[in-house]
Amino acid sequence: MIPASFDYVRPASLAEAVQVLTQGGEEAKVLSGGQSLLPLLRLRLAYPSLLVDVGRLGELHGIRDEGGHLHIGATTTHDEVVRSPLVNAECPLLALATATVADPAVRHRGTLGGSLAHADPAGDLPAVAVALDMEFVIYSTSGERVVAARDFFLDYLETALGPGEILTGIRVPKLGPGWGYHYEKFHRTAQAWATVGVAAAVRVSGANGGTRRIEEARVALTNMGPTPIRATAVESAIQGTDLPDPHGPPGTDPVREAAARADENTSPPSDLHAAPDYRRHLAQVLTHRALLTAATTP
Template sequence: MIPATFDYVRPATLEEALDVLRDAGDEAKVLSGGQSLLPLLRLRLSYPSVLVDVGRLGELRGVRDEDDHVRIGAGTTHDEVVRSAVVNAECPLVALATATVADPAVRHRGTFGGSLAHADPAGDLPAVAVALDMELVLRSASGERVVAARDFFADYLETVMEPGEILTAVRVPKLGPGWGCHYEKFQRTAQAWAIVGVAAAVRVSGSGGSRRVEEARVGLTNMGSTPVRATAVESAVPGAELNGAAANGSGGALRDASALAADGTSPPADLHASPAYRAHLARVLTCRALSAAALAV
C-alpha cells in the first residue's frame, strides 16, 4: 500500500524538533530509525499529518556510564548498543536481548528508544525494560519528565507519552556483582517477532556445591497487551538451591517457580499460537532463562 499524505520535517536540533511537535500536537509522529513506523505508514495503520525526522540528531545518540546507571540515547541504534563495552559490562541483559532483535540490517537502522516508544508487546526490549526497572526520559517544549518502565506502557502500541513529547534517553540501573542474565525467546524464523520471550536476571550467592538464588527479575514478551513482569516467579525463586538437576532447570525450585510464569497474564491468540500454547512456552522458556542466568554468574 501507499502511505497517506503527510508533511516531512527534518529539524537540525532537538529544540527545533520539540517546537514542531508542540505546534503539530497529536497530528505528528516522530521518525528515528523507521524500522517500526514505516511499515505502519505503508499499511495506513498510522497516518500522521506531520512526520518529524530526528534520525540525524547526534544529541539523541550514545551510551554513557553515569554512576549507578547506564544512559542510552534514544536514537542509539541496536547495533551500537550490542557493541557497547559499557552496556556489555554493566547491563548485559540489554545487550543479550538487543542482539536478538530482527536481523543485522534492522539492527543497524532501528533505534533503542524507537523500539520502546513503539510499545509492541512482541518486541524484545519492552520486557527487558520492565524487568530491569528502566527509566525513560521524556522531553517536550515545556520541560522534561522521567517515567518508570512499569508505568510507560499503557496498552498495545500505546504509551503514556503525551503529544509533543520525545523519548530522549533511557536509564538502565546497574545490577552490580553476583547477577547473571539471559534472554530466551521462541520465534518462527530468525527475523520474526517473538511468539514468547523471557528476560531473566538472577542474583546468586554461595559457591561450589552450595549456590542458591537470592533474587530474580523476570519480564515476559508477548504475554499480554503490554510487557509483563512475572511477579509470581520472582516471589517463588529466592532460596532456590542450584545443585544437580536444579542447576540446569530440569528439577527443583527453579522448575517449580517457572510453573507460575503464566499466572496473571493474558496471552494473545493469533495465527501462530493460542493463549494456552503461549502459557506453556512461558513456563518452559522461563525455566531455561532462569537456569542460564544462574549459570552465568
C-alpha cells in the same frame, strides 16, 4: 503499498523538534530509525499528518556512564547497543536481547528509543526494560520528566508519551556483581516477532563453592499481554531457593516449580501464530530455561 501523504520536517535541535511536534498535535509522529513506523505507513495502519525526523540529532545519540546507571540516547541503534563495551560490561541482558532483534539490516537502522516508544508487546526490548527497572527520559516544551518502565507501557502500542513529547534517553541501572542474565524467546523465523520471550536476571550466592542459592530474580515476559509483564509470582517463588545439582540424584526442582507460575496474571493473545494456552505453556518452559541459564552465567 504507498503511504498516505504527510509533511516531513528534520529539525536542527531537540528544542526545535518538540516545538514542531507540539504544533503538529496528535497527528504528528516522531521518526528515528523508521523500522517500526515505516511498515505501518506502508500498510496504512498509521496516518500521521507530520513526521518529525530526529534521527540525526546528536544530543539524542550515544552511550555514557553516569555512575549508578548507563544513559543510552534514544537514537542509538540496536547494533551500537549490542557492540557497546559499556553495555556488555554493565548490562549484558540488554545486549543479549538486542542481538535477537530481527536481522542485521534492521539492527543497523532501528533504534533503542524507537523500539521502546513503539511499545509492541511482541517486541523484545520492552520486557527487558521492565525486568531491569529502566527509566525513560522524556522531553517537551514544558521541560524534562522521567518515567519508570513499569509506568511507561500503558496498553497495546500505547505509552506514557503525550502529544509534543519525545523520548530522549533511557537510564539502565547497574545491578552490580553476582548477577547472571539471559533472554530466551521462541519465534518461527529469525526475523519474526517473538511468540513468547522471557527476560531473566538472577543473583546467585555460593558461586565459588558450596550450595548455590538464588538470592534474587527479576523476570519479565514478552507477548503475554498487551504490555510487557513482570512475572512477580516467579520472582517470589524462586527467591531463596537452592539450585538443583545437575549431577545429583533426581528430586524436586524448585526452579521448574517457580517457572510453572510464569503464566499467572497474564492475558496472552490469540493469533495465527499461537493460541493463548500454547503461549502459557511456552512461558513456563522458556522461563525455566532462562532462569537456569541466567543462574549459571556469570
